[in-house]
Ligand SMILES: [Zn+2]
Ligand SMILES: [Zn+2]
């Protein structure tokens with residue numbers, strides 16, 4: 097594993113608080129691929145199993161061939177079917193008739209078959225042995241798992257043990273593997289960030305979490321790609337995010353504790369920095385304020401703003417003012433090659449201004465955000481393009497506060513917003529100009545986030 101990491105210019109170092117971290121041995125620039133790694137096992141989730149190959153997870157609508165014996169798994173071609181057969185399917189195919197597996201059981205069976213082969217030293221893929229070594233060193237957090245989890249793990253482990261014969265692996269080991277899956281497995285997502293599969297990626301699991309990450313995780317079929325979104329200097333730690341960083345502090349804390357068993361001490365969550373550091377201030381902005389404003393009140397005022405008859409009335413709204421303030425200051429940092437420092441300084445300034453003027457307004461009412469995005473897509477469906485641009489800009493301004501500037505969420509949103517402007521003819525030439533501006537920004541972000549992997553590159557060429 098150390099060799100594989102060092103080939104990629106990375107090192108694993110011991111760290112008092114976090115057990116271990118990945119640091120870089122060379123400066124990494126924005127948009128560069130940090131590491132590409134393979135899973136021990138990955139497979140499509142149920143809704144995708146007929147359009148994505150069970151072995152390579154590449155998309156191939158309508159043309160997948162099913163295994164004629166079990167008719168439960170689908171492959172893109174003979175070679176994938178053969179690889180799967182040799183890897184695990186030969187043992188699992190006859191079992192599908194008996195029972196229906198849940199995801200955990202399916203993952204456990206496949207991974208354990210491979211680990212048994214690894215222990216028996218007859219694993220065909222010897223150059224991937226580091227994946228097994230790394231997996232077996234991952235933390236189980238077994239003593240911290242809930243009683244319910246452990247009960248279900250025991251049940252799955254019993255089922256698996258009854259169905260398959262293992263010589264070198266005990267029932268207890270299986271419970272450990274399930275514990276590792278629980279806090280390490282990844283959801284594979286497509287270029288639009290829709291989840292299509294689940295995978296055990298031992299190398300990816302070595303990267304620590306941050307709520308303000310300097311790297312993102314992308315996929316191409318079954319392959320995991322970690323990309324740099326902020327300049328990372330020699331000796332600095334590389335962080336990805338395990339959860340959506342748009343969540344508020346309390347929710348993030350709860351999720352990270354329950355699923356990953358740690359208390360986040362990143363630049364946004366650190367107790368020392370609480371509301372003094374720039375990133376921790378973001379959380380104060382998006383947290384619900386004491387003053388009484390219900391979700392319903394907020395949603396109504398948002399709807400009124402978007403659909404107000406006169407443009408003047410619209411411009412007077414706090415929503416408009418905040419949107420304009422943020423976009424006029426931060427969009428240039430996407431388009432131009434400003435340094436991370438310049439960008440953070442601008443962000444810092446904007447956040448201070450928002451604090452002084454709007455800190456009691458709940459303008460960033462994050463628990464209403466699903467309503468806001470739904471309203472945006474409703475306007476698109478209704479082809480109310482002008483209104484969709486108003487809402488799209490407001491959403492963009494929130495994204496620019498909570499996500500790092502070169503985040504896939506920002507790139508994808510810019511792309512959608514650019515198309516809304518293109519369709520909006522009420523403002524004539526102005527909207528054509530704005531459309532080009534927004535689409536150029538989208539291209540800049542997507543060239544950083546989506547420039548590796550065939551399916552991802554597709555979106556840039558659109
Ligand atoms: Zn395939
Ligand atoms: Zn089969």
Ligand SMILES: [Zn+2]
Pocket residue numbers: 306307308360361362363364365366
């Ligand atoms: Zn954090």
